[in-house]
Each structure stands twice: as C-alpha cells, then as structure tokens.
Amino acid sequence: MDGIQKLRIRNVPAFFGFLGCLALYPWIFTDPFPRHVMIILFMYIILGQAWNILGGYSGQISIGNHIFFALGAYTSTMLLLKAGLPPWLGVIPGMIIASASAVFIGQICFDLRGHYFAIATLGLAEITAIVFVNWNFVNRAFGFQIPAMKPPNLYVQWTSKVPYYYIALILAAAVVAFVWKIDRSTLGIYLKAIKEDEERAKSLGIDSRRYKLLAFVLSAVMTALAGTFYAQYVLYIDPDSLLNLEFGLLIIILPMVGGMGTVLGPVLGAGVLIPLAEYTRSVFGGGGRGVHLLLYGLIILLIAVYEPRGLVGIYRRIKRRYTKTKTSE
Amino acid sequence: MKLLEIARLTKRFGGLVAVDQVDLSMERGETVGLIGPNGSGKTTLFNCVTGLYPSDGGQVLFRGEGLSGLSPHRVAQRGLARTFQLARIFKELTLYQNMISAQRHDRENFLRTPARGCSPGVSRRIESWLEFVGLTGLKDELAGEVSYGQQKLLEFAMVLLSDPELLLLDEPTSGVNPIMIDQIASLIRKLHDQGKTLFIIEHNMKVVSSLCERVFVLDYGKKIAEGTPAEVQQNSRVIEAYFGY
Numbered sequence: 001m002d003g004i005q006k007l008r009i010r011n012v013p014a015f016f017g018f019l020g021c022l023a024l025y026p027w028i029f030t031d032p033f034p035r036h037v038m039i040i041l042f043m044y045i046i047l048g049q050a051w052n053i054l055g056g057y058s059g060q061i062s063i064g065n066h067i068f069f070a071l072g073a074y075t076s077t078m079l080l081l082k083a084g085l086p087p088w089l090g091v092i093p094g095m096i097i098a099s100a101s102a103v104f105i106g107q108i109c110f111d112l113r114g115h116y117f118a119i120a121t122l123g124l125a126e127i128t129a130i131v132f133v134n135w136n137f138v139n140r141a142f143g144f145q146i147p148a149m150k151p152p153n154l155y156v157q158w159t160s161k162v163p164y165y166y167i168a169l170i171l172a173a174a175v176v177a178f179v180w181k182i183d184r185s186t187l188g189i190y191l192k193a194i195k196e197d198e199e200r201a202k203s204l205g206i207d208s209r210r211y212k213l214l215a216f217v218l219s220a221v222m223t224a225l226a227g228t229f230y231a232q233y234v235l236y237i238d239p240d241s242l243l244n245l246e247f248g249l250l251i252i253i254l255p256m257v258g259g260m261g262t263v264l265g266p267v268l269g270a271g272v273l274i275p276l277a278e279y280t281r282s283v284f285g286g287g288g289r290g291v292h293l294l295l296y297g298l299i300i301l302l303i304a305v306y307e308p309r310g311l312v313g314i315y316r317r318i319k320r321r322y323t324k325t326k327t328s329e
Numbered sequence: 330m331k332l333l334e335i336a337r338l339t340k341r342f343g344g345l346v347a348v349d350q351v352d353l354s355m356e357r358g359e360t361v362g363l364i365g366p367n368g369s370g371k372t373t374l375f376n377c378v379t380g381l382y383p384s385d386g387g388q389v390l391f392r393g394e395g396l397s398g399l400s401p402h403r404v405a406q407r408g409l410a411r412t413f414q415l416a417r418i419f420k421e422l423t424l425y426q427n428m429i430s431a432q433r434h435d436r437e438n439f440l441r442t443p444a445r446g447c448s449p450g451v452s453r454r455i456e457s458w459l460e461f462v463g464l465t466g467l468k469d470e471l472a473g474e475v476s477y478g479q480q481k482l483l484e485f486a487m488v489l490l491s492d493p494e495l496l497l498l499d500e501p502t503s504g505v506n507p508i509m510i511d512q513i514a515s516l517i518r519k520l521h522d523q524g525k526t527l528f529i530i531e532h533n534m535k536v537v538s539s540l541c542e543r544v545f546v547l548d549y550g551k552k553i554a555e556g557t558p559a560e561v562q563q564n565s566r567v568i569e570a571y572f573g574y
Contacts (some may be wrong), residue, residue, distance in 0.1 A: 040392055186446050190547035193419045193430040198419040203379060205434035205491060 019173055026162050033282065035161040039233065041274040042168035043226050048255040048266030049175045052221035055252065057188065058215040059195030060110065064121030064289040065223050065251050067128050068098040070242040072224025074132075077144050080155070087156040091228040099226035102216040109249035110212055120249070129243035143238025146231065156232040164233050171229065175222055180263045191215060192261070223251075253296065257303050259312030268311040273299070332357045332391050332465035333378075333495055339386035340370075340377050340550075347373040350387065355543070357494075360517070360527040362541035362558065364534075366570055370550040375497050379411050380404040391495070394566035410493035414530075415499045416481040420473030424464055424483055427472050428455040431487035443461060458486040459482045462516065466500055478509040485516060496520070498529045502536050514540060534562065546570070 026035055047069070055061045075097055076090030109120045133141045149155035158164065182188045193201040194208045202208050231237050241247075258269025277292035285290050307313045333352045340348040348370045355361045363371050376382040378389050379510040380401040396404055405411075406467040407563040419427050433449050445541040447455070459465045467475055472483060481501070488496060501517065502510040514536050521527060521540070531537045537544060546561055548570040554561050561567055 120417050127452040164448070189422060189426050189429050192421055192426075196419050197417060199381065199401070200413075200419070201430065203381070203405055203417075204431045204487065206403050206430065207402050224568055 009105055015177075019169070022169055023166070026165050032161050033278075035165050037275055037278045039161060039164050039168045040278065041270050042165075042172035042275050043230060043249055044250070044254055044270040046168075046175045046226045046229075047223055047251045048258070048270055050219045050226070051251050052255045052260065052262075052266050053182065053222075054212075054215045054219040055189075055260070056255060056265065057182070057191040057195060058072045058212050059116045059191075059198070060212055060216070061114070061215075061252070062121040062219075063118050063248055063252060064105075064125035064128075066122075066220065066243060066248040067121075067125050068101065068220040068223040069222075069227035069230070069247075069251075070128065070237075070239070071098045071101060072227030074138055074144075074227075075224075076228040077146060077231045077237055078138070079218045080146065081144060086154050087228055088154075088230050091225055094224045094228050095221045098220040099217040102220035103152070103213055106213045106216045110209055122245075125243060125248055126245070128302060129239050132239040132243060140237075141239060143241075145238065146235040157235060164229075168229065171225065176263065176267060179266075183242040183263050187211070187214075195261070254299060255310075257299060257310055259310030262312045264308075265310055265312050268315075270310065331355065331390075332392060333528070334390040335374075335378065335387070336390075337387035338374065338377060338384055338389065340373055340382060341385045346550050348377060348384075351547070351550070351552050353545050353552065353555070355528060357526050357528065358521075358524050359523045359543065360529065360541050362537045362544040363528065363530045363547065364532070364544055364546035364561070365553075366536060368549075369547040371547055371569075372499055373550075374547070375411060375499055375530065378404075379409060379497065394469045402434070405491075405493075408491075408494035409497065410488035410491060410495070411497040411564065412481075412484050412488055412499055412501060416477065416484045416501065416504075418472045418480050418483050418487065420471065422472060424459065424472055424475070425455065425467050425468040427483055427487055428459065428490055433491040454490060458489050461489070461519075462486045463512075478505045481505060481509075481513070482516075485513070486543075489520070495526045495528065498527060500530050500532060502533050510536065534558075538562075 022038075025038060029035060047065070051062065051065050054065075072091065072094035076085075076087045079090040079093060080087055091296040105121070105124060109117055132138050138144075142251060146157065152158045152163075176327055182191075190201070190206055190211050193204075193206065194211060198208050227242070230242075234241075254267070254269035254273055255266040257273060258267065258271075259265030269308035273296065276295055280291040280295065303310055307317070311315070334354040336352055336354075337350045338348055338556065339346065339350055351370075351374060353361075363374070365371055373382065373505060377384040380399045380403070384397060390410060391404075394407070396407070396409075399407075419430060423429065423446065429447060429451075432447075432455075432488060434504055456465070459468055462485050464479060464482055464486065467479065472480060475483070481504070485501075498517070502513050505513070510533065517527065517529070517540055529537075529541065531541075541558055544556065544558050544561045546564070546567050548566075553566045554564045556564070
C-alpha cells in the first residue's frame with residue numbers, strides 16, 4: 001500500500017482492449033479519409049501529451065513547442081535527402097537536437113515567470129520561422145519535398161495509409177503509456193508539486209529547475225518524433241506548415257480543452273476537436289474552411305468559463321454527482 | 330562550532346530595512362525563539378537564512394559553512410527545513426504524496442529516484458512520521474480537503490521526513506484552535522527531547538515560555554534583546570516594542 005495511485009486493475013485490460021478496437025479500425029474504414037483523420041488524431045495526441053508533460057504537469061506553459069516539431073522534421077528529412085539516412089535512424093539526431101535546444105531554451109527562459117515564459121517561447125517560435133524562411137541551408141520558404149524512394153519499408157513511405165496508421169497508433173499508445181507512468185511515479189509527484197508551489201517545492205529540497213528541464217527535454221523529444229513522422233507522412237515540409245502560429249496554438253489548445261495535467265486530457269482533447277475540424281472541413285467544403293475555428297473558439301470559451309479543468313474535469317464532475325446521488329439513497 | 334551563526338544579517342526592500350545587522354546564533358539541541366511585533370522582520374530573517382531572499386549584507390553560517398547565495402533547494406539539502414506562517418502544502422496531492430515530495434533530496438540520483446518510486450525505507454519513515462502527527466488515517470486524502478489544522482500537522486511531518494539538522498518553524502501555533510495549539514506544542518517538545526534543534530517564530534508567549542530556552546527579540550529589523558523567556562518578558566525595551574510605552 002504505497003498511496004501512489006495503484007494500478008487500477010480494470011484500467012490495463014481496458015487500455016489494451018481499446019487498442020485492439022483501434023487496430024481493427026482500418027479494416028472497417030477502408031477509405032483514405034477516415035484513416036487520415038485518425039492518423040492526424042494520433043499525431044496530435046503525441047503532440048498534446050508532449051506539451052502536457054511540460055505545461056500540464058510542471059506548469060511551464062510553452063507556446064513554442066512546434067519549434068521541436070520542425071527540428072525533428074527538418075533534421076530527419078535533410079539527413080534523408082542529403083545522406084540517404086533512413087528516417088528510422090534519422091529521427092534520433094532530430095530528437096537529440098530537440099533536447100539540446102530544450103535545455104538551451106529552458107536555461108535561459110525558466111527564470112521567467114508564468115505568462116512571460118509563454119510569450120518568450122512564442123517569440124522564439126516566430127524567430128525560428130523567420131530564420132527558416134530566410135536560411136538557404138534549409139531551403140528557405142521552399143522547404144523540402146521527399147521524392148518516392150524504394151524500398152518503402154526502409155524509407156518510411158507507403159502509398160497506402162495503413163502502415164502510417166499503425167505506426168501512429170503505436171507511437172500514440174506508447175506516449176500515453178509513458179505519461180501514465182510519469183503521472184503515477186515520484187517524478188509525477190515532484191512535477192505536480194513544482195507546478196502548484198515551486199517555492200515550497202524548492203524549500204523541501206527539490207531542484208525544480210532540473211526537473212523542469214527534464215520535463216522540457218521529454219516534451220521536445222516526443223514532439224520531434226512526431227515531426228519526423230509527419231515529414232514522412234506528408235512528404236513535404238516547409239516553414240509555413242510547420243512553424244505557423246495556428247499550429248503552435250493547436251498543440252496547446254487540445255490538451256487544455258481536454259484537461260491539463262491528466263493522462264486522458266490530451267487524448268480527449270484531440271479525440272473531440274480533431275475529428276470536429278476534419279469533418280466540418282470536408283462537409284462544408286471550400287466555403288466552410290474556417291468553421292472549425294468558430295467551433296474551437298466556442299468550445300474554448302465554454303471550457304474556460306465553466307470548467308477550466310477541461311473535458312476530464314467535466315467527466316469527473318459528472319462522476320462525483322453520480323456517486324453522490326447513489327450514496328444519498 | 331555553533332550549528333547556526335548569523336552575523337550582521339541585513340535585508341533591504343528599497344528604502345525599508347527589514348532586517349538590520351542582526352546577530353544571533355544557536356547550538357545543537359537548543360530550542361530558540363524569535364519574537365517581536367508584527368512586521369519586525371522575523372519571517373524575512375527566515376527567508377534570508379533559507380535562501381528565499383538574497384541578503385544585502387552579513388552572513389549566515391550553518392555548521393560552519395556559508396549559506397549566502399545558495400538557492401533554497403540547496404539550503405534544504407544541507408539539512409535546514411522550514412515551515413511557513415500559512416501552512417504550505419500541496420493541495421492537489423494526497424497526504425502520502427505530499428510526504429513523498431518531502432523526502433531527502435540530496436543523495437538521490439536525479440533520474441533514478443523519480444523513476445523507481447518509494448524505497449521501503451522511505452515508506453516506513455513516511456508512515457512513522459504520519460503517525461507521529463496523528464494523520465495516518467488520512468494519508469490517501471487530498472491535502473486540499475483536510476482541515477487547516479491537519480494541513481499544519483502535515484507540513485510538520487513533511488519537514489521532519491528528511492531528518493533535518495535545523496528546523497525553522499514560522500508561527501507553528503497560529504491559526505488553529507487551542508486544543509491544536511497544545512497538540513503542536515507537545516509535538517515540538519517531543520522533537521526537542523529527541524535532540525532536534527529548533528528555531529521558532531512565535532507570537533504566543535505561553536508557548537514560547539514553555540518551549541524555548543532562549544529567545545531573541547526583533548523590532549523594526551533590529552535585535553533589541555536576547556535571553557531566557559522570563560528575562561526578555563521583563564526587558565523594558567521589549568515591553569516598549571510590544572506595547573508602545
């Protein structure tokens with residue numbers, strides 16, 4: 001009995017059961033579009049969880065995580081195009097560069113309190129975008145297009161969406177399991193303590209700066225990994241698609257709407273908002289391209305006003321009310 | 330060598346001198362009180378000692394080693410623990426998780442302990458300190474949902490977990506009912522009997538008299554008296570500071 005949330009016995013089989021259902025999805029939905037929606041959804045689960053480790057658990061709100069996405073995508077792509085390095089390997093230098101950048105940014109910016117840190121990361125992202133657009137080494141605004149390469153299994157590119165689906169599913173599941181592990185661990189306790197009252201945590205002897213850097217590195221590495229995946233999925237990268245502000249904001253909106261600092265938050269946030277965006281886009285066609293933004297705005301408003309703890313908070317509220325009525329009978 | 334030596338400690342906030350060239354010291358095993366009217370610089374002194382504020386002059390020696398310029402977590406890792414005037418615990422965590430956050434942080438491998446979780450030794454100590462303060466039954470409750478008195482007791486248990494050499498207690502009996510005051514006072518007495526060194530800020534003179542062997546008095550940042558509780562209560566400067574005449 002150690003008080004740390006014990007592995008709720010029903011959770012693990014449920015998790016794998018759910019994964020099993022997801023594994024069957026491409027066999028039920030054989031059109032490319034539903035598969036695409038899920039692939040994008042899985043990618044945003046990874047991005048959201050990565051952000052969640054830094055923002056939801058340790059409390060440092062970063063609006064610049066897409067920098068690491070770009071670093072991952074560009075590193076693996078350039079190594080592929082210039083050195084023939086398969087993306088399976090190329091993803092590693094991307095993650096290394098991302099973690100070095102995270103340490104660098106963190107050392108400089110962690111002294112900034114709260115909102116100023118968010119502004120600083122936002123500024124850094126914008127600077128990175130401008131640098132990339134003007135830098136010959138990364139092909140400026142043209143970016144890189146990845147040509148067809150054989151064999152597909154070596155170079156991580158397929159005509160069918162199915163292999164992408166399973167890779168994305170496995171990565172998303174692994175990331176969720178990883179955050180789950182952190183949430184239950186002593187590291188999770190330290191991060192939550194730092195988030196709630198950093199001064200108090202330090203007064204107890206916790207080196208908050210080091211733990212926040214660790215969270216930042218983990219966040220950057222996972223984001224870079226998603227970047228490499230994206231590059232291989234879309235086979236075209238440029239500063240505009242990877243470093244634009246809307247993307248950076250989406251990365252933080254999804255876990256916030258879902259529930260910061262929880263394991264399920266980023267999953268629910270992505271699970272609700274991504275299909276919403278993709279399907280309104282396809283239903284309303286060209287004229288309705290921005291409809292999802294209206295809906296996003298409305299949802300964010302409602303969440304911020306009525307349940308800042310996000311969808312997870314709503315679920316917990318309902319559960320509490322349900323158990324209360326049960327016990328009062 | 331004295332356990333704690335503070336020499337000419339000074340802290341300014343702009344034009345206000347909150348701590349003014351204060352000298353004080355204590356030996357191992359003593360229970361020393363720090364009293365003075367509100368605003369006399371007691372908590373500021375604590376904050377300078379523990380590294381929460383950088384000082385503007387003087388030095389603090391703990392076991393002969395300087396603490397100036399150290400970050401609060403380094404000070405804590407050296408064996409100095411501190412409670413706050415308003416109990417500061419982590420409301421989003423359970424009592425047990427709060428205790429986990431308070432374990433000894435100096436010898437740990439930065440990555441190993443957080444990943445591995447609680448060693449059985451630490452678990453045992455957590456259980457025993459929770460029992461010491463009488464909170465065993467609430468260990469899985471969220472700290473934000475227990476009473477303020479219980480939060481104060483939790484904070485006690487937390488700062489004791491790492492087995493600090495010096496305990497700085499900031500108004501340990503404030504904000505709680507009289508029964509709780511007695512409970513906390515007897516806990517402090519037990520700690521003294523166990524040989525712990527305690528430095529206590531207090532307003533409750535009954536508690537000070539019954540627990541402290543020596544007392545320092547601050548007024549407007551300056552030390553104006555020191556001595557036994559009895560001596561200090563009869564010191565005319567102290568009476569003037571508290572009552573104005």
